[in-house]
Amino acid sequence: MKVYPLVRYRDCAAAVDFLTAAFGFETHEVSKNDEGVVDHAELRAGDDIIMLGQGVPGGPGVYVAVADADAHHDRARAAGARITMELTDQPYGSREYAAADPEDNFWFFGTYRP
Template sequence: MSSIYPVFRYPDARAAVAFLRDAFGFTVQQVDEDSDGNVRHAELRYGDDLVMLAGGDGPQVRPADDDYRIYVVVEDIDAHHKRAAAAGAEIVAEPFDTDYGSRDYAARDVAGNVWSFGTYRP
């Protein structure tokens, strides 16, 4: 079972889901929409692997230039966040609880890449 998942953000997540399914052969595992029908989270499989994606204005805090990130499942978000902050990581989203039961935070690494950490396991 994986603990690291690529996460993509698309301006039109619904079109991205359809494209990845039709063009690249991904299987749609899950699509969650907000009250306006916009895709806020989707999970697509390719064989045994999984990617997650969301629309450009999802509910989580996302820097404007963050179109791609890695999501890593960790058991204790608060301890992980404390360690990252103590090591000098730029925290771009303080720990927060999601409406789907996860606790997440995000940090930027030394090269500017954003890493998301959370308790949600697809």
């Protein structure tokens, strides 16, 4: 498994501009939706990646790359995890889902590896 921090922003494009200018992160990838809005970005911090997502900020989350998202999803559900996004095939090739733990921390699991 590989773990990536994930932060959500109301304006992901503005966040990319700020984080690169203020903290020196380097843009690794920026994805736009059909309306041209940046809905996902990856910033490089040395050899590490920080992922940004468009959405209502609710505290940071963690993205974990797994080999088999379906099996991982089934295990999480069986253990009582609250699934907040069902398994989805993403346009960038990942199969992923999201869940909240008992303290409402957000966890995202999928096959994507930046």
